[in-house]
Amino acid sequence: MSALKTILLDEIAAHGPMPLDAYMARALADPEHGYYMQRRPFGAPNAEGGDFITAPEVSQMFGELIGTWLADLWNRMGQPAPFALVELGPGRGTLMADVLRVGQVLPGFPESAQVHFVETSPALRQAQKQAVRKDVTAHWHDDITTLPAMPCLLVANEFFDALPIRQTRKTASGWQEICVGAKDKALVFAPQDIAAPRFSEAAKACLPEILENQAIVETCPQGEAAMEQLCAHIAQHGGAALLIDYGHASKACGDSFQALKEHRFVDPLEAPGMADMTAHVNFPLLAHLAEAADLDAAPVATQGAFLESLGLNMRAQQLMQSSPGRETQIQSERARLAAPDEMGTLFKVLGVAHKAMPPLAGLTLKTDK
Ligand code: SAH
Numbered sequence: 001m002s003a004l005k006t007i008l009l010d011e012i013a014a015h016g017p018m019p020l021d022a023y024m025a026r027a028l029a030d031p032e033h034g035y036y037m038q039r040r041p042f043g044a045p046n047a048e049g050g051d052f053i054t055a056p057e058v059s060q061m062f063g064e065l066i067g068t069w070l071a072d073l074w075n076r077m078g079q080p081a082p083f084a085l086v087e088l089g090p091g092r093g094t095l096m097a098d099v100l101r102v103g104q105v106l107p108g109f110p111e112s113a114q115v116h117f118v119e120t121s122p123a124l125r126q127a128q129k130q131a132v133r134k135d136v137t138a139h140w141h142d143d144i145t146t147l148p149a150m151p152c153l154l155v156a157n158e159f160f161d162a163l164p165i166r167q168t169r170k171t172a173s174g175w176q177e178i179c180v181g182a183k184d185k186a187l188v189f190a191p192q193d194i195a196a197p198r199f200s201e202a203a204k205a206c207l208p209e210i211l212e213n214q215a216i217v218e219t220c221p222q223g224e225a226a227m228e229q230l231c232a233h234i235a236q237h238g239g240a241a242l243l244i245d246y247g248h249a250s251k252a253c254g255d256s257f258q259a260l261k262e263h264r265f266v267d268p269l270e271a272p273g274m275a276d277m278t279a280h281v282n283f284p285l286l287a288h289l290a291e292a293a294d295l296d297a298a299p300v301a302t303q304g305a306f307l308e309s310l311g312l313n314m315r316a317q318q319l320m321q322s323s324p325g326r327e328t329q330i331q332s333e334r335a336r337l338a339a340p341d342e343m344g345t346l347f348k349v350l351g352v353a354h355k356a357m358p359p360l361a362g363l364t365l366k367t368d369k
Pocket of ligand 1: 056057088090119120156163
């Protein structure tokens with residue numbers, strides 16, 4: 001039994017079932033036993049161990065294309081210097097290392113960038129420091145509120161899906177909140193009747209039109225707060241954000257809570273702290289919050305369409321020419337990132353920007369400019 005499971009069983013025995021977001025927060029971010037407080041969640045199967053693999057870890061092409069997107073936008077927005085190059089939840093720092101490498105080709109871009117990471121895990125902060133140490137001196141933040149007062153270009157890949165969710169179920173007679181309780185020394189889902197759901201006004205505005213009996217509504221208060229903070233920051237200081245995650249592009253409901261360990265789905269209640277836990281990101285809600293903060297939000301794109309429009313195919317061809325013998329691997333990395341049955345469709349891209357920004361490459365052109 002994981003150490004954290006024993007602790008949580010004791011707490012539930014003393015205080016009763018805990019809401020799912022409280023459970024997920026402990027499982028991922030408990031200072032001692034939380035999953036992200038350990039060193040090595042990421043990695044390819046068999047090669048590096050790890051429990052799951054993210055796009056920047058699949059291929060350098062991902063970070064290179066994002067880097068080109070950022071450098072191009074910086075150029076077209078008038079080359080602000082200095083500007084904050086921000087990443088939320090940078091994991092091993094691979095994405096930023098690729099961004100900084102490719103950013104060297106645009107004179108002025110690397111010199112003007114101040115790199116800021118928002119990261120809670122001390123172990124992952126160390127990994128990020130290692131990843132970018134050749135290129136820059138980076139700054140770390142516990143949350144978005146302490147980012148510097150300057151224009152900002154922000155990227156977040158698989159950040160919002162790692163934030164704790166609540167699940168609320170509609171029933172014939174009212175509502176239940178899904179909580180985690182205990183039975184025979186095991187953690188179990190324990191729905192609790194509640195008088196009314198704890199939805200924010202923004203979350204309410206983004207619910208599907210019809211909620212069937214037994215429908216599960218997932219909400220992510222911490223994700224909403226993070227989005228509100230980052231949008232307020234961009235509204236005040238200028239810039240844009242590129243948010244990439246797996247989730248739904250239109251209003252939806254349903255249970256998407258899942259846990260991964262060693263690249264396999266596992267029971268999320270089996271061993272808290274030992275497996276990664278995620279849930280789908282509600283993109284309509286993130287876009288709604290951006291617009292409420294007076295930013296522009298581009299229509300949500302799929303990761304596959306976005307990367308292809310930025311030149312994924314061309315970059316793959318170049319790499320294949322310059323690395324003979326790696327053709328098959330590069331083709332399979334491209335497919336992994338962009339094919340509809342891999343990450344291409346499930347993963348979505350949302351671009352949000354200050355109203356004074358030029359159009360965002362690879363995302364639908366703004367019609368009002
Ligand atoms: N972007 C990386 C890692 C994704 S995993 C990649 O694509 O490979 C999620 C990341 O978010 C981890 O770095 C984790 O430590 C961080 N994280 C999770 N919750 C956080 C929070 N509340 N504040 C800041 N960082 C958080």
